[in-house]
Amino acid sequence: MKPVEIAKGVYHVGVQDWNIRDFHGYSTERGSSYNAYLIVDDKIVLIDTVKKDFADQLLANISSVVDPKKIDFVISNHTEMDHSGGLARVMHYIGEDKPVFCSKMGHKNLSSHFTQKFNYRPVENGEEISTGKRQFVFLETRMLHWPDSMFTFDKSEGILFSSDAFGQHYAGYEIFDDVVGHAIMPHAKKYFANILLLYAPRILKLADQITEMGLDIRMICPDHGIIWRKEPSKIIDAYVTWSRQIPEKKAVVAYDTMWKSTRTMAEAVSDGIAETGVAVKPIHIRSSDRSEIMTELLDAKAVIIGSPTINNNIFPTVADLLTYVKGFKPKNRIGTAFGSYGWSGEAVKIIRQELEAMGVEIIDQGLRIQYVPDVDAVAQCVDFGRKIGEAVNG
Ligand code: FEO
Numbered sequence: 001m002k003p004v005e006i007a008k009g010v011y012h013v014g015v016q017d018w019n020i021r022d023f024h025g026y027s028t029e030r031g032s033s034y035n036a037y038l039i040v041d042d043k044i045v046l047i048d049t050v051k052k053d054f055a056d057q058l059l060a061n062i063s064s065v066v067d068p069k070k071i072d073f074v075i076s077n078h079t080e081m082d083h084s085g086g087l088a089r090v091m092h093y094i095g096e097d098k099p100v101f102c103s104k105m106g107h108k109n110l111s112s113h114f115t116q117k118f119n120y121r122p123v124e125n126g127e128e129i130s131t132g133k134r135q136f137v138f139l140e141t142r143m144l145h146w147p148d149s150m151f152t153f154d155k156s157e158g159i160l161f162s163s164d165a166f167g168q169h170y171a172g173y174e175i176f177d178d179v180v181g182h183a184i185m186p187h188a189k190k191y192f193a194n195i196l197l198l199y200a201p202r203i204l205k206l207a208d209q210i211t212e213m214g215l216d217i218r219m220i221c222p223d224h225g226i227i228w229r230k231e232p233s234k235i236i237d238a239y240v241t242w243s244r245q246i247p248e249k250k251a252v253v254a255y256d257t258m259w260k261s262t263r264t265m266a267e268a269v270s271d272g273i274a275e276t277g278v279a280v281k282p283i284h285i286r287s288s289d290r291s292e293i294m295t296e297l298l299d300a301k302a303v304i305i306g307s308p309t310i311n312n313n314i315f316p317t318v319a320d321l322l323t324y325v326k327g328f329k330p331k332n333r334i335g336t337a338f339g340s341y342g343w344s345g346e347a348v349k350i351i352r353q354e355l356e357a358m359g360v361e362i363i364d365q366g367l368r369i370q371y372v373p374d375v376d377a378v379a380q381c382v383d384f385g386r387k388i389g390e391a392v393n394g
Contacts, residue, residue: 278393364387
């Protein structure tokens with residue numbers, strides 16, 4: 001995709017990764033983009049680079065605006081390699097003595113990624129720099145989502161270069177919020193659930209900080225997906241809502257199954273939950289992606305996990321999901337477990353312990369059915385689901 005002038009003298013020179021479908025374990029059904037921005041002022045500045053494999057495409061994009069050798073300095077908002085992978089190639093081309101502005105942790109982390117000793121210029125939180133007509137301020141956003149993460153804010157135009165924050169894994173020619181419309185929100189939600197949920201308390205503090213500083217944000221330029229130019233407050237407000245973790249009247253019933261007994265249970269449990277007016281969806285873990293399930297869990301009050309017992313343990317895919325969800329430390333959830341078994345039946349207890357370990361309030365010790373659920377067992381599952389629904393309704 002050719003560069004787009006997104007504001008006077010500000011160019012989107014990033015690249016679209018149309019084909020990526022797995023971003024370190026996150027399913028990216030719409031691909032992704034690695035956004036980089038070129039500021040053409042008295043000084044010429046590149047904000048962030050792209051994945052290593054796309055570095056030549058980035059240089060070609062820059063070349064269609066200015067000779068890359070005229071770049072005066074680079075700003076690295078984030079070290080993760082989808083944004084720094086192309087740095088070595090870019091520096092080699094534009095001159096390795098050119099300054100690279102980054103946070104103090106960025107200096108440390110970039111130095112651990114590259115053998116070359118670039119001309120790093122670590123900046124303080126709140127430090128400013130001028131490119132001529134424009135004045136930029138650096139805002140440290142440590143652990144959003146890496147220790148090195150920072151924002152760069154163009155005070156003159158109200159443009160926030162927000163690194164990963166407010167992004168979405170989304171490839172497309174439509175690069176603005178007013179072009180894509182509300183259809184972008186599920187992608188933004190999935191991105192938040194799978195990249196940022198763990199840091200929700202920091203996001204709330206950052207939102208307060210932005211308000212206190214009175215930053216007049218007129219455009220948000222993330223490093224993935226579309227640019228928020230019409231309604232930047234929409235994504236900021238969504239981040240605040242998601243970070244508060246006030247769940248909806250919704251339950252996720254995620255399960256795996258060997259001989260369809262646990263599936264029968266999952267569907268009967270969901271029937272019971274649905275009878276109470278709670279939104280519910282039975283999700284077969286092996287037919288879904290963990291990042292999709294995590295997105296469903298973002299606003300669900302109840303986390304209900306089902307697994308058959310196999311070799312005195314839980315099913316491996318259930319272990320995968322529990323490990324993944326646990327990493328995000330979700331708050332304000334209730335949960336329980338269910339599953340079929342043959343002779344030992346440890347799965348329900350193991351799941352319950354895992355849910356407890358991640359801070360989920362256990363509302364029931366769980367339901368086990370031996371071998372194949374009969375009519376009475378199915379009725380038991382429906383009743384179990386009704387109790388879950390009543391707990392969600394509070
Ligand atoms: Fe898009 Fe944290 O990298």
